[in-house]
Amino acid sequence: MINLVNVNRHFKNGEETNHILKDINISIDTGEFIALMGPSGSGKSTLINILGFIDRGYTGQYLFNDENYQNVSDNKLAFVRNKTVGFVFQNFKLIQNNTIMENVSIPLLYSGMSSRERKQRVESVLRDVNIEDKKNLVPKKLSGGQQQRVAIARSIVNKPKFIIADEPTGALDSQTSKDIMDLFIRLNREQNTTMIIVTHDRKVAEQADRVIHILDGRVQREEVIE
Numbered sequence: 001m002i003n004l005v006n007v008n009r010h011f012k013n014g015e016e017t018n019h020i021l022k023d024i025n026i027s028i029d030t031g032e033f034i035a036l037m038g039p040s041g042s043g044k045s046t047l048i049n050i051l052g053f054i055d056r057g058y059t060g061q062y063l064f065n066d067e068n069y070q071n072v073s074d075n076k077l078a079f080v081r082n083k084t085v086g087f088v089f090q091n092f093k094l095i096q097n098n099t100i101m102e103n104v105s106i107p108l109l110y111s112g113m114s115s116r117e118r119k120q121r122v123e124s125v126l127r128d129v130n131i132e133d134k135k136n137l138v139p140k141k142l143s144g145g146q147q148q149r150v151a152i153a154r155s156i157v158n159k160p161k162f163i164i165a166d167e168p169t170g171a172l173d174s175q176t177s178k179d180i181m182d183l184f185i186r187l188n189r190e191q192n193t194t195m196i197i198v199t200h201d202r203k204v205a206e207q208a209d210r211v212i213h214i215l216d217g218r219v220q221r222e223e224v225i226e
């Protein structure tokens with residue numbers, strides 16, 4: 001599904017150019033559960049911005065289902081991003097003035113669904129992540145773990161092909177982290193949603209099928225978890 005071939009990313013910084021990703025070759029199959037590990041500053045977020053169709057200032061090739069989207073229009077790229085990938089972040093990134101229902105509806109606003117269909121779809125994913133009883137509240141009324149469930153609901157509401165989660169358990173206590181990981185594992189198994197999770201936590205990484213270790217902008221090694 002995902003194929004990166006000799007991907008490099010440079011950033012200009014005044015006079016100098018920093019080489020941040022170096023000859024990245026990664027393949028990810030449909031249904032895989034991948035953990036990305038590496039020290040702070042090693043290039044993990046830069047890499048997932050490329051995978052998530054946010055950044056295309058790279059050289060080399062990114063093929064998604066054999067298609068290259070590097071040179072499409074911004075609109076087309078946004079369309080592809082919206083229907084292909086769900087994002088989950090460490091700090092949830094929910095809209096504070098909107099209810100849980102409204103937050104999870106946002107990715108569906110461009111889907112052409114009627115408001116009734118949208119409501120049904122949102123209620124169904126809120127049930128999937130076990131947070132339906134909070135649907136009329138605003139995010140600050142919820143605990144961190146509950147807010148992350150809402151963010152996960154938002155990430156899956158469009159039935160994406162894969163989910164990118166950048167340190168999704170980084171702000172949560174260990175029991176809540178475990179609950180959130182159990183939820184990702186369930187979504188992966190039941191819906192075959194491909195998962196790419198950035199984590200510093202070895203316990204989290206060990207629940208993946210495969211760990212890709214990034215060091216100084218390179219794939220240092222790949223590790224299959226038994």
Ligand SMILES: Nc1ncnc2c1ncn2[C@@H]1O[C@H](COP(=O)(O)OP(=O)(O)O)[C@@H](O)[C@H]1O
Nearest residue numbers: 011012020038039040041042043044045046047
């Ligand atoms: N948009 C950007 N412009 C310039 N430098 C960047 C940009 N994004 C990331 N970098 C640099 O790339 C390096 C890797 O950053 P990042 O991918 O965020 O690492 P990680 O997520 O592994 O902590 C850092 O040195 C960072 O300063």
Ligand SMILES: [Mg+2]
Nearest residue numbers: 044045046166
């Ligand atoms: Mg990062």
